[in-house]
Amino acid sequence: MLPAGSRRSKIRPPRRPLAVGSGSDMSDSAVDFDKSWAVLSHAISQIQSKNVSNLSYEQLYRKAYALVLRKFGSRLYDNVAQIVSRHLLEKREELLSLDPGNVLIDREDFLKRALNVWEDHLKAMKFISDVLMYLNRVYVKENKKMLIYDLGIQLFKDMVILYNDNELGSRLIGIIFDELTRCRDGELITTKSHVISLIGMFEQLPETPSHVTVAGKDVQFNETYYMKYYEPSFLSVSETYFNKFSLELVGRKDGSVYLHEASTFILAEEDRLATFVPETTAPKVIDLMNNIIIKDKIEAIMDLPSESHGLAYLLEPVVGNVLERKMTFSDQSLGQQVLDLNAVYKLILRIDPEVTILKRRLRDIIFKQGTSILTHLRNKMASDSANNKKSVSTSHPTFTVNWVESILEFQNQYASIVAASFSGDPSVEQCVALAVRDLVNNPSPFSDPSFKINAPELLSIYMDHNIKQLSKSSGQAKLSESNGDSADQTEQFVTKFRYFLRAIKDKDAFEVHYANHFARRFLNAKESSQGRNASSTNKLGVDLEDYVLSKLGEETGSSSLEKVIKMNKDIRLSRELTQDWKNYSSNNRPGTSIDLELKICNVSEWPKSMTKDYKRFSTAGDADSLGFVWPTQMRTIMGSFEHFWHSGKKNDNKSLYWSPKFGSVDMRITYPSKTYEINMSVYAAVIMLAFAPGSDGSNPFDDDRQLTYSDIKELTGIPDNDLKRQLQSIAVAPRSRLLVKIPMSKDVKNDDTFRLNSNFKSPSVKVKVLTVSAASSVAPAKSKSASEGKEKSAKDEEMEDIQSSIVEGRKFELNAAIVRILKSRQQIHHNDLIAEIVKQLSNRFQPSTIMMKQRIEDLIDKEYLRRDSEERNLYHYVA
Numbered sequence: 001m002l003p004a005g006s007r008r009s010k011i012r013p014p015r016r017p018l019a020v021g022s023g024s025d026m027s028d029s030a031v032d033f034d035k036s037w038a039v040l041s042h043a044i045s046q047i048q049s050k051n052v053s054n055l056s057y058e059q060l061y062r063k064a065y066a067l068v069l070r071k072f073g074s075r076l077y078d079n080v081a082q083i084v085s086r087h088l089l090e091k092r093e094e095l096l097s098l099d100p101g102n103v104l105i106d107r108e109d110f111l112k113r114a115l116n117v118w119e120d121h122l123k124a125m126k127f128i129s130d131v132l133m134y135l136n137r138v139y140v141k142e143n144k145k146m147l148i149y150d151l152g153i154q155l156f157k158d159m160v161i162l163y164n165d166n167e168l169g170s171r172l173i174g175i176i177f178d179e180l181t182r183c184r185d186g187e188l189i190t191t192k193s194h195v196i197s198l199i200g201m202f203e204q205l206p207e208t209p210s211h212v213t214v215a216g217k218d219v220q221f222n223e224t225y226y227m228k229y230y231e232p233s234f235l236s237v238s239e240t241y242f243n244k245f246s247l248e249l250v251g252r253k254d255g256s257v258y259l260h261e262a263s264t265f266i267l268a269e270e271d272r273l274a275t276f277v278p279e280t281t282a283p284k285v286i287d288l289m290n291n292i293i294i295k296d297k298i299e300a301i302m303d304l305p306s307e308s309h310g311l312a313y314l315l316e317p318v319v320g321n322v323l324e325r326k327m328t329f330s331d332q333s334l335g336q337q338v339l340d341l342n343a344v345y346k347l348i349l350r351i352d353p354e355v356t357i358l359k360r361r362l363r364d365i366i367f368k369q370g371t372s373i374l375t376h377l378r379n380k381m382a383s384d385s386a387n388n389k390k391s392v393s394t395s396h397p398t399f400t401v402n403w404v405e406s407i408l409e410f411q412n413q414y415a416s417i418v419a420a421s422f423s424g425d426p427s428v429e430q431c432v433a434l435a436v437r438d439l440v441n442n443p444s445p446f447s448d449p450s451f452k453i454n455a456p457e458l459l460s461i462y463m464d465h466n467i468k469q470l471s472k473s474s475g476q477a478k479l480s481e482s483n484g485d486s487a488d489q490t491e492q493f494v495t496k497f498r499y500f501l502r503a504i505k506d507k508d509a510f511e512v513h514y515a516n517h518f519a520r521r522f523l524n525a526k527e528s529s530q531g532r533n534a535s536s537t538n539k540l541g542v543d544l545e546d547y548v549l550s551k552l553g554e555e556t557g558s559s560s561l562e563k564v565i566k567m568n569k570d571i572r573l574s575r576e577l578t579q580d581w582k583n584y585s586s587n588n589r590p591g592t593s594i595d596l597e598l599k600i601c602n603v604s605e606w607p608k609s610m611t612k613d614y615k616r617f618s619t620a621g622d623a624d625s626l627g628f629v630w631p632t633q634m635r636t637i638m639g640s641f642e643h644f645w646h647s648g649k650k651n652d653n654k655s656l657y658w659s660p661k662f663g664s665v666d667m668r669i670t671y672p673s674k675t676y677e678i679n680m681s682v683y684a685a686v687i688m689l690a691f692a693p694g695s696d697g698s699n700p701f702d703d704d705r706q707l708t709y710s711d712i713k714e715l716t717g718i719p720d721n722d723l724k725r726q727l728q729s730i731a732v733a734p735r736s737r738l739l740v741k742i743p744m745s746k747d748v749k750n751d752d753t754f755r756l757n758s759n760f761k762s763p764s765v766k767v768k769v770l771t772v773s774a775a776s777s778v779a780p781a782k783s784k785s786a787s788e789g790k791e792k793s794a795k796d797e798e799m800e801d802i803q804s805s806i807v808e809g810r811k812f813e814l815n816a817a818i819v820r821i822l823k824s825r826q827q828i829h830h831n832d833l834i835a836e837i838v839k840q841l842s843n844r845f846q847p848s849t850i851m852m853k854q855r856i857e858d859l860i861d862k863e864y865l866r867r868d869s870e871e872r873n874l875y876h877y878v879a
Contacts, residue, residue: 033072036063040076040131041083047127048087050120057131065134073139077148080132084125084152088159091117092168095160107175111194114172118156118201125152150206157205157225166229172198173230177237183272184241184265195276202226203278231281238285242292255301255309256336259343262293266350295351302344302361311361314340318413319369322406323376341421345428355422359431366435370410371445377402378451394451395458397465403453404462407503408496411436437503456510459500463548464517466493471544490544494551501555506845508813509806511556515564516607516802518545522571523599523610523662545571560844566605574600584644594637599663609801614657628660629717631689660686661722669738671760678738680769683718683726688738690715691756706755709748724748729771735762736769810845814855815864817841822865822877830856830873 043060046052067076095117098110129136129149136147146154161169176198179191189195205225245265249258269289273282304310314337348358381399393399414432422428439445440455470490504510549568553561578598585595603611630638638658645651665685667678680688690712691705707715713723727748731739738760742753817840821833828836834852841847856875859865868874 033067033075036067036072037076037079039063041079043131044080044083044128045087047131048084048120048124052127060131061133064132068135068138073135074143076132076135077139077145077151080128080148081151081155084128084155085159088121088155089163091121092160092163095168107179108191108194111172111175111191111198114168115194115197115201117160121152121156125149128152153204154206161205161225169225169229173233177234180272180276181237181241184245184269192275199226199230199276199278202230226278231284234277234281235284235288239288239292242289246293246297250297250300253304253308255304255311255313256340257309258297258301259340259347263343263347266290266293266347290350294347298344298347298351299357299361302357309340311344312365314344315365315369315417318410318417319373321413322373322409338417338420341417342423345422345425354427355425358422359428362428362431363435363438366414366432367439367442370407370436370439371442373406373410374403374445374453377406378446394453395461397461400458400461401465403458404496404500407436407440408500411499411503433503437505440500440503441505454509455504456506457513459497459504459510460513460517462500463497463514464521466497467521467544467548490547494548497548498551498555501552506806507556507843508560508809508845511560511564512607512802512805512809514552515567516609516798518564519567519601519607519610520662521545522567523601524664563605566602570601570605571599574598581641581644585640594634596637596641598641607801608805609798610662611659612801614659627717629686629715630658630660631686631692633689633692634686672758673761674765676760676762676765676767678767678769680730681726681771683716683722684730684769684771686716686718687712687723687726687730691739704755706742706753709750709752709754712754725772727752727754729769731757733770733772736767738769810847810851811855813841813844814847814852815859818855818859819864819877822875825877827868827874827876830875833875 040060040063043055046055064076067073095110095114098106098113126149129147129152132148139145140147145151161172176195179189179195183189203224203226207223207225207228246262249261252258266289270282270286273285277285302311304313306313306316317337345355345358348355377399378394381396381402394403411432414436415429418424418429418432440453443452443454445453470493501507501510545568549561549564558565577600578596581596581598601611603614642656645656660682663682664679665682667680667685667688669676669678669688690707709723709727712718712727713720716723718726727739727741728746730736731741731754732744732746732748737757739754740757741748742755814837817837818833821836821840822828833856834849837847837852856865860867860875863878865875865877868876
């Protein structure tokens with residue numbers, strides 16, 4: 001080591017050798033070590049006493065040069081070490097006599113004097129090194145000794161700092177730690193510069209070099225006093241302080257206080273470390289601090305109850321915001337919670353770049369909060385239903401709309417949290433999405449097992465409800481020549497269902513439910529005279545159903561919506577056929593009293609739940625048949641259309657069947673008070689036609705014709721469940737009592753009697769009869785016979801058909817996936833095949849292990865693949 005500020009100089013011998021015996025120092029007889037050392041030792045003492053002005057460096061250099069040249073280098077080196085050691089011991093005693101005690105100003109003076117001793121020693125060693133330059137160049141180099149300057153530093157460590165079992169060093173370290181503790185406690189210290197200089201001094205004090213083996217080579221490792229004594233003690237003191245600090249904060253049992261105090265302390269500590277601690281030590285202290293203050297305590301802080309401001313408390317406003325629909329999470333009134341959540345995120349990020357702890361807690365809280373929101377919605381619906389005496393069902397449109405909107409708002413709230421508090425972390429955002437996905441696809445969020453959540457079905461109900469509402473609102477907008485708001489609502493609706501659809505695991509089940517609702521919307525809708533309801537188009541003139549279908553195709557792929565697309569094609573063809581029929585009818589049957597709007601459905605493409613019994617509704621039905629009986633008033637027009645249908649031979653290879661289960665009828669009925677245009681279901685119209693005047697044209701109200709339930713059933717052939725629902729709709733519902741039921745009660749019994757209601761009145765000429773729901777029409781269990789109790793409701797049968805369609809569709813997709821995998825691999829082991837199937841179909845549904853095994857066995861039976869003759873778990877593709 002070279003002294004600070006020194007320059008490398010080239011050492012030259014004297015210009016002229018001195019003659020032997022001339023009295024010169026170069027003469028063997030003249031070189032007296034003791035005399036020369038006396039001069040040098042006196043000079044060294046003067047240097048250490050800062051009296052250097054009267055010294056002759058040339059003379060001193062010659063003395064040292066002569067001693068080294070005459071082989072006295074060893075004695076000179078040792079004597080220098082001894083005199084320096086004695087001087088340092090004296091300085092040590094002087095320092096120890098200044099006991100600082102507990103007075104802070106004395107401590108500062110003590111540190112200052114210790115630094116002065118160190119700095120004076122370094123200056124002295126620089127002068128001494130200059131005098132003994134030749135000793136360094138020759139003797140030290142040849143004998144591999146420490147340079148004189150380095151020897152001085154080593155002696156300072158041994159004679160001042162480490163002497164007497166590290167007495168002075170321990171005292172200095174203790175004072176430094178006390179000052180740093182005061183600084184950590186928030187006090188302003190005046191010894192800052194002294195502490196920094198002393199730590200720098202410790203870094204310069206070398207320890208005995210040690211050797212380590214690195215990559216098979218012996219490498220010298222120079223440890224310092226700082227590394228051996230100061231750093232371990234500093235880490236120990238820091239650990240004690242961090243433990244005490246964190247335990248005090250935890251003891252306050254306030255999450256917000258902990259987050260604020262811990263964050264403030266950590267930032268301040270990093271600033272202190274940058275000031276007082278070398279770069280090699282700072283990361284160790286930071287890791288220690290992170291582990292004690294954050295890693296060991298943060299989970300307990302997050303798990304604190306709401307009254308103690310844990311993580312659940314910080315996220316509590318989300319539930320209120322969702323239920324009240326009033327503000328986003330980043331609202332100013334929630335600023336403190338946003339800051340606290342940001343503090344949680346930043347603290348955890350220090351110990352875990354993936355913030356695994358936070359994401360795990362978030363998923364638990366999101367699931368609990370989401371379940372509480374659903375429970376609130378269910379309870380509110382149950383309360384409203386109890387007040388209105390209606391049945392409760394999670395598939396009710398009111399609950400479904402509130403559920404979907406709440407889930408979307410719930411996710412939106414957490415999106416705001418991620419952006420405002422978690423720096424938009426993509427991994428946290430994905431965690432929220434997965435948690436919401438688990439919530440959406442949880443079939444049993446309620447303790448009551450009768451309330452199930454079928455996400456694919458409920459999303460389809462939500463879309464069905466909104467499409468109907470948007471069709472109405474956009475129709476009204478067209479009348480007012482302003483449909484901009486309707487278009488905006490359409491875009492919002494599309495955005496919402498697309499986001500929600502991404503959270504659904506079983507997208508194939510959604511497609512089946514959507515196809516079912518799509519079919520019902522078409523079959524039950526009333527078309528306009530132009531063949532399309534004007535309310536079904538948006539501001540761009542694009543059909544609403546087509547627009548929604550295109551957006552669904554972007555999410556799931558058009559191939560998965562193949563059946564719906566074909567159904568939509570049938571709808572367009574039906575409108576064209578209706579227009580052709582109207583043109584034909586106006587030319588060939590002018591003045592007809594019945595007009596038809598036709599809906600032709602290809603049985604193979606439309607839902608089986610709607611088409612499975614299509615053959616029972618035929619035009620051949622009459623009063624003696626077991627099937628449905630079409631009224632005489634309708635048979636004529638139906639026959640005319642059948643003739644038109646088969647004309648031109650374009651439909652010769654197609655069979656035509658009429659279905660009264662869907663669609664509606666506009667019927668003009670003249671009551672004593674007024675003539676009304678009443679829209680009702682086909683079944684209801686058939687019942688009303690049973691009360692129509694006969695061929696003599698007599699007034700049915702004058703005849704006071706009465707029919708029993710059994711009479712109506714025999715005349716119409718309508719199934720019992722449907723017949724009771726329709727009679728409840730037109731004879732029990734308060735606003736549409738077209739018939740009088742005797743006796744008047746909600747339930748329809750076999751011995752009830754019905755007649756036309758001559759007192760029917762409505763404020764509007766146009767009346768729409770709404771068919772009561774299947775759940776509302778179910779009679780109490782005590783009034784059912786044993787056989788009726790065993791019968792399945794139409795709703796149950798429909799759900800079974802839908803579930804059957806889902807299962808069949810999954811069988812086809814599984815078969816296709818297995819064949820596709822085997823065809824590309826040619827051979828594959830069972831576990832690898834299962835994993836690949838799950839990977840390929842994960843975006844469609846989650847295939848069960850049992851179903852996958854069944855499909856593999858089925859394909860083996862069909863000889864698409866075979867098992868290996870020796871290894872049973874290995875499959876081969878059969879080309």
